[in-house]
Amino acid sequence: MNQKTAQPSANKPASLADVAAMAGVSTGTVSRTLSRPEMISEETRDRVMQAVQKLGYVVNGAARALAMRRSHTIGAVILKFGSSNFAQVVEGLESEVAKKGYTLLLSAPVPDGKTEFTALAAMLARGVDAIALLGFEGLEQTTEILARYPIPHAHLWGDPKGGGHCIGLDESRNGRIALEHLADLGHKEIGLIWGQTQSPLRYRSRLRLQGVKAAAKKHRLHINPDACIYTEHGFEQGRHAAKQLLSASTGITAILCASDYLAVGAMRGLQESGLRVPRDMSVASFNDNDFSAYVNPPLTTLHIPIREVGMKAGHYLLSQLGEAMGSDPHALEVQLKIRESCGAPASRK
Amino acid sequence: MNQKTAQPSANKPASLADVAAMAGVSTGTVSRTLSRPEMISEETRDRVMQAVQKLGYVVNGAARALAMRRSHTIGAVILKFGSSNFAQVVEGLESEVAKKGYTLLLSAPVPDGKTEFTALAAMLARGVDAIALLGFEGLEQTTEILARYPIPHAHLWGDPKGGGHCIGLDESRNGRIALEHLADLGHKEIGLIWGQTQSPLRYRSRLRLQGVKAAAKKHRLHINPDACIYTEHGFEQGRHAAKQLLSASTGITAILCASDYLAVGAMRGLQESGLRVPRDMSVASFNDNDFSAYVNPPLTTLHIPIREVGMKAGHYLLSQLGEAMGSDPHALEVQLKIRESCGAPASRK
DNA sequence: GAGAACGGTTCCGTAGGACCG
DNA sequence: ACGGTCCTACGGAACCGTTCT
Numbered sequence: 001m002n003q004k005t006a007q008p009s010a011n012k013p014a015s016l017a018d019v020a021a022m023a024g025v026s027t028g029t030v031s032r033t034l035s036r037p038e039m040i041s042e043e044t045r046d047r048v049m050q051a052v053q054k055l056g057y058v059v060n061g062a063a064r065a066l067a068m069r070r071s072h073t074i075g076a077v078i079l080k081f082g083s084s085n086f087a088q089v090v091e092g093l094e095s096e097v098a099k100k101g102y103t104l105l106l107s108a109p110v111p112d113g114k115t116e117f118t119a120l121a122a123m124l125a126r127g128v129d130a131i132a133l134l135g136f137e138g139l140e141q142t143t144e145i146l147a148r149y150p151i152p153h154a155h156l157w158g159d160p161k162g163g164g165h166c167i168g169l170d171e172s173r174n175g176r177i178a179l180e181h182l183a184d185l186g187h188k189e190i191g192l193i194w195g196q197t198q199s200p201l202r203y204r205s206r207l208r209l210q211g212v213k214a215a216a217k218k219h220r221l222h223i224n225p226d227a228c229i230y231t232e233h234g235f236e237q238g239r240h241a242a243k244q245l246l247s248a249s250t251g252i253t254a255i256l257c258a259s260d261y262l263a264v265g266a267m268r269g270l271q272e273s274g275l276r277v278p279r280d281m282s283v284a285s286f287n288d289n290d291f292s293a294y295v296n297p298p299l300t301t302l303h304i305p306i307r308e309v310g311m312k313a314g315h316y317l318l319s320q321l322g323e324a325m326g327s328d329p330h331a332l333e334v335q336l337k338i339r340e341s342c343g344a345p346a347s348r349k
Numbered sequence: 350m351n352q353k354t355a356q357p358s359a360n361k362p363a364s365l366a367d368v369a370a371m372a373g374v375s376t377g378t379v380s381r382t383l384s385r386p387e388m389i390s391e392e393t394r395d396r397v398m399q400a401v402q403k404l405g406y407v408v409n410g411a412a413r414a415l416a417m418r419r420s421h422t423i424g425a426v427i428l429k430f431g432s433s434n435f436a437q438v439v440e441g442l443e444s445e446v447a448k449k450g451y452t453l454l455l456s457a458p459v460p461d462g463k464t465e466f467t468a469l470a471a472m473l474a475r476g477v478d479a480i481a482l483l484g485f486e487g488l489e490q491t492t493e494i495l496a497r498y499p500i501p502h503a504h505l506w507g508d509p510k511g512g513g514h515c516i517g518l519d520e521s522r523n524g525r526i527a528l529e530h531l532a533d534l535g536h537k538e539i540g541l542i543w544g545q546t547q548s549p550l551r552y553r554s555r556l557r558l559q560g561v562k563a564a565a566k567k568h569r570l571h572i573n574p575d576a577c578i579y580t581e582h583g584f585e586q587g588r589h590a591a592k593q594l595l596s597a598s599t600g601i602t603a604i605l606c607a608s609d610y611l612a613v614g615a616m617r618g619l620q621e622s623g624l625r626v627p628r629d630m631s632v633a634s635f636n637d638n639d640f641s642a643y644v645n646p647p648l649t650t651l652h653i654p655i656r657e658v659g660m661k662a663g664h665y666l667l668s669q670l671g672e673a674m675g676s677d678p679h680a681l682e683v684q685l686k687i688r689e690s691c692g693a694p695a696s697r698k
Numbered sequence: 699g700a701g702a703a704c705g706g707t708t709c710c711g712t713a714g715g716a717c718c719g
Numbered sequence: 720a721c722g723g724t725c726c727t728a729c730g731g732a733a734c735c736g737t738t739c740t
Contacts, residue, residue, distance in 0.1 A: 013498060015705060026730045031707060041728060056497045061476040062420060063705035065411035066735045073454070073475070087436035094457050103475060104455040105422070108443050126410040126422070126452060148405045149362060235643040268643045294584040294617045296645035364736060375699045380738060412736035415704050 014055035022051040034059070065127055074317060075128035077107040077119045079135040085287065085306045086134050089156060092310025093132060100323050102129070117141045124149050130317040132156060152320035154313045159203040167313050169304065169332055171204050175211025177336055178284055178302050182254050183219040186344050187282065190216075191227030191252040193241045193262045205258060208286070212256065227252050231262075238265025239272075246273050253345035254282035260289040260301055267295065267341065278343035288337050298339035305332050363404035371400040383408070414476055423666060424477035426456040426468045428484040434636065434655045435483050438505060441659025442481060449672050451478070466490045473498050479666040481505060486548065501669035503662045508552040516662050518653065518681055520553050524560025526685055527633055527651050531603050532568040535693050536631065539565075540576030540601040542590045542611045554607060557635070561605065576601050580611075587614025588621075595622050602694035603631035609638040609650055616644065616690065627692035637686050647688035654681050 020027045025044060033040045033048040040048070051057075065071040074097050078086050094104045105128055109115040116139055123131055124145065130152040136142065143163060146153055153164060160166040182190055197206040216223050227250040229241040238261060245255065246269075257263035263285035267277050275281050277297055285292075288303035312330040319325040369376045374393060382389045382397040389397070400406070414420040423446050427435050443453045454477055458464040465488055472480055473494065479501040485491065492512060495502055502513060509515040531539060546555040565572050576599040578590040587610060594604065595618075606612035612634035616626050624630050626646055634641075637652035661679040668674040 016707095017705080027706075028708075028731075029729055032729085035707085039728080044728080056494070058470055058474045058498075060415070060705050061474050062411050062414035063735090064707075066409070066415050066737090067705080067707040069735070071411060087440075090455075091436075091457065094455060095459075098456070098458070101471075103471065106439070106443060106453040106455050107447070108440065109447070110444075121407055122450075122452065125407045145405065149407075235639065239643070264640065264643050268645065268647075271645055290584065291613065291640045291644070294588070294613050295640070295643075296617065296620055298617075366736080376737080377699065377701095377739080384738085409736050412704090413738075415706085415735090416737040416739080418704075 013060075014057040015060070016057075018055055019048065019051045019057050022055065023047045071127045071129055072102050073105050073126070073128045074102050074314070075105045075107065075123035075126065075131040077109070077116075077123055077131065077133055077136075079109070079111045079116065085289070088306045089134060089310035089313075092307035092312075093314045094310075096311040096314025097318060100318055102318070117145070120145060124151075130154075130321055132313050132317065133158065152317050154316055156309055156313050157204050165316060167309055167316065168204060169309075169334060171207040172211035172214070174286065174302055174304070174334055175208040175213075176215040177334065178256060178286060179212045179215040179221070180219065181300070181336055181338070182256060182282065182284060182342065183215070183221050185254075185282065185342060187221065187254040188345070189222050189224060189227075189250070189252045190254045190256055191229075191245050191250065192223060192256055192258075193229050193231065193238060193245070193266055194258040195233050195262075196230055208258070224250050224252065226250055233259050233261050235261050235265035235268070238262035239269035240265075242266035242269030243273060246270070246275070252281075254284065254342065257283065257285035260285050260287045260292045260299060263299055263301065263341070264292070264295050267297075267299070277341050280346060282342040282345070284342050288335075293337070293339065297341050299337075300339045300342040301337055303335040303337050305330075305334070308332055362409075363406040364409070365406075367404055368397065368400045368406050371404065372396045420476045420478055421451050422454050422475070422477045423451050423663070424454045424456065424472035424475065424480040426458070426465075426472055426480070426482055426485075428458070428460045428465065428486075434638070437655045438483060438659035438662075441656035442663045443659075445660040445663025446667060449667055451667070460486075463488070463490065466494070469494060473500075478670055479503075481662050481666065482507065501666050503665055505658055505662050506553050514665060516658055516665065517553060518658075518683060520556040521560035521563070523635065523651055523653070523683055524557040524562075525564040526683065527605060527635060528561045528564040528570070529568065530649070530685060530687070531605060531631065531633060531691065532564070532570050534603075534631065534691060536570065536603040537694070538571050538573060538576075538599070538601045539603045539605055540578075540594050540599065541572060541605055541607075542578050542580065542587060542594070542615055543607040544582050544611075545579055557607070573599050573601065575599050582608050582610050584610050584614035584617070587611035588618035589614075591615035591618030592622060595619070595624070601630075603633065603691065606632065606634035609634050609636045609641045609648060612648055612650065612690070613641070613644050616646075616648070626690050629695055631691040631694070633691050637684075642686070642688065646690045648686075649688045649691040650686055652684040652686050654679075654683070657681055 016027045016030050020030045030048055033045055037045055105126055107119045107123055109119040132154050134156045136155055136158055155164050155166045157168045158166045195205045196202050197209055226248055227245055229244055231237040231241055255266055257266055263283050267283050270277055270281055277283055284300045286302045288301045292299040292301050308330045315325055315328050365376045365379050369379045379397050382394055386394055454475055456468045456472055458468040465486055469491055481503050483505045485504055485507055504513050504515045506517045507515045544554045545551050546558055575597055576594055578593055580586040580590055604615055606615055612632050616632050619626055619630055626632055633649045635651045637650045641648040641650050657679045664674055664677050
């Protein structure tokens with residue numbers, strides 16, 4: 001009884017065989033009709049298409065992936081999703097790969113110990129064609145499995161020395177640009193509210209800090225170690241740090257923050273303590289988040305093309321996959337947004 | 350020659366057969382060892398595990414999905430990713446489904462015409478086990494294919510009347526709560542900066558507005574139609590709208606905004622025009638975004654548990670999939686965050 | 699442990715028509 | 720008019736790597 005006939009509307013999704021039966025052709029023909037229609041005569045093509053329509057057929061991705069050894073899926077594994085700008089990166093990445101019919105498979109493990117590795121392994125098991133790693137630590141196990149599984153992968157915001165293709169900016173230069181702005185304004189003594197710089201994960205942060213310090217030395221601008229606070233990123237952390245800085249009475253006239261989160265929080269802390277920005281204290285930072293132009297005062301910050309980093313990664317991965325991509329249009333240019341949170345230093349008290 | 354022997358380190362990923370050959374067992378045994386280790390004798394289990402280790406074996410998800418008819422993947426298709434709080438929803442969703450070993454497949458089509466449908470079809474083709482729809486319009490084609498493909502799905506922020514399981518809040522009530530705060534403060538004449546309310550996509554926005562208006566009537570508070578501006582969400586739009594409102598000279602003492610983006614932009618616009626918030630004008634809104642407590646002045650806003658909506662959706666979908674989930678812990682409670690952007694109305698000029 | 703699904707893709711082969719000398 | 724060749728459109732079947740009986 002149970003022949004290979006088309007079941008008009010069973011409760012199971014229609015398969016290729018169902019379509020073939022209804023159209024009176026073989027499964028191979030249906031497959032070809034769908035993937036390379038020009039190889040099929042118009043007449044049978046119509047018949048097949050009709051059957052497809054009628055049965056509401058959609059391919060089974062698992063079967064397809066198994067046969068083709070291509071899933072048309074790009075993995076993105078993200079350490080610390082919430083507390084950073086990764087959402088924007090993901091958005092850029094998604095929009096880029098979607099152009100070629102790829103879909104993003106997302107994993108955002110909470111970073112503790114070796115989840116980095118297990119998350120990566122899970123991605124690989126899912127059969128992604130390529131993989132984007134955001135904020136990776138570069139554990140041994142990680143690099144090893146990456147080497148064993150020869151699929152294209154890119155580190156976003158990673159350490160170039162960790163091996164593999166890295167996408168990011170010249171953070172040392174970024175640090176310099178920001179500091180020079182402060183120097184140009186006439187500041188001689190500044191404070192820092194920075195992120196953690198220890199772990200390998202904080203590579204970028206460390207590099208940026210080096211750029212700041214080198215430029216400070218060059219411009220004879222003093223960064224008092226007592227006026228440097230290292231903390232996590234976040235508004236509240238910035239607010240708290242600013243108050244600490246104030247209580248230390250170090251004579252600084254400006255604060256350079258590692259992120260807009262920190263900076264906006266810091267401005268809030270300063271204002272709560274009765275200081276005016278920028279009259280009493282200048283504040284500058286990095287990233288140019290969407291809110292930064294609309295806080296009060298608008299924040300002077302170095303614009304980082306975050307979304308573009310995601311797009312660039314997508315472009316790279318796709319081209320590695322053999323997709324025709326053209327040359328990379330994503331330039332990753334940084335731009336200092338001079339707004340109102342920085343001014344000349346107040347005359348010394 | 351080419352027997353089924355293990356190839357220690359070819360350039361192809363090891364398969365189940367390779368592991369089986371190396372361990373001297375059948376593929377079935379290996380499969381069981383991996384999925385239900387307790388069924389296998391300790392001795393052979395060790396042998397298998399060793400082979401797995403040695404070959405760096407990881408399962409082929411496509412083959413597994415094909416055989417089990419389960420991909421352990423949840424689709425999330427998102428209309429208008431960037432311009433909303435969907436990133437947080439996605440984060441919540443991801444964290445919830447990850448607990449049970451599921452991964453998110455992400456699609457964020459640019460919404461124009463029927464992309465909603467094609468994106469959905471693409472997800473289905475990928476073989477997701479369940480699907481979360483964020484910000485859907487409820488096109489006919491969409492609901493039809495959803496009906497045909499009997500997989501669990503949930504609409505987030507959708508219209509309950511559109512059919513299907515909807516997750517969201519009582520927006521009418523939310524509108525009322527915000528308005529009553531303004532009424533309690535003594536405001537009699539207020540303005541609105543709101544999002545679009547026309548398209549089906551804006552269902553939530555419309556409902557919230559209805560709640561506001563109903564409460565206004567009840568509390569004898571006047572909403573001057575000339576002081577209502579409908580625009581897109583965004584800082585710049587808010588800033589622009591505030592200036593429009595000012596030039597209309599309508600005697601309003603407070604502005605209620607549909608989102609924090611709008612509100613923060615509006616405050617900026619007011620400040621640029623020389624007004625002080627809240628002395629000259631109160632501003633309130635909805636969402637309680639992360640930056641809202643740190644702008645100047647801190648924004649009074651109705652906290653919406655956005656991340657929790659994502660988690661709740663994950664919980665629902667997983668339980669529909671037959672995972673043991675326990676009762677739903679996500680209550681979705683709203684909370685008015687009274688900060689400093691609202692005060693009593695200034696005495697009339 | 700053997701072997702049949704699972705649902706596609708793709709290689710290979712062939713029927714049949716067009717075209718040629 | 721006929722045998723041979725080339726080409727196109729399609730059918731048949733092997734194969735992808737698991738799971739489950």
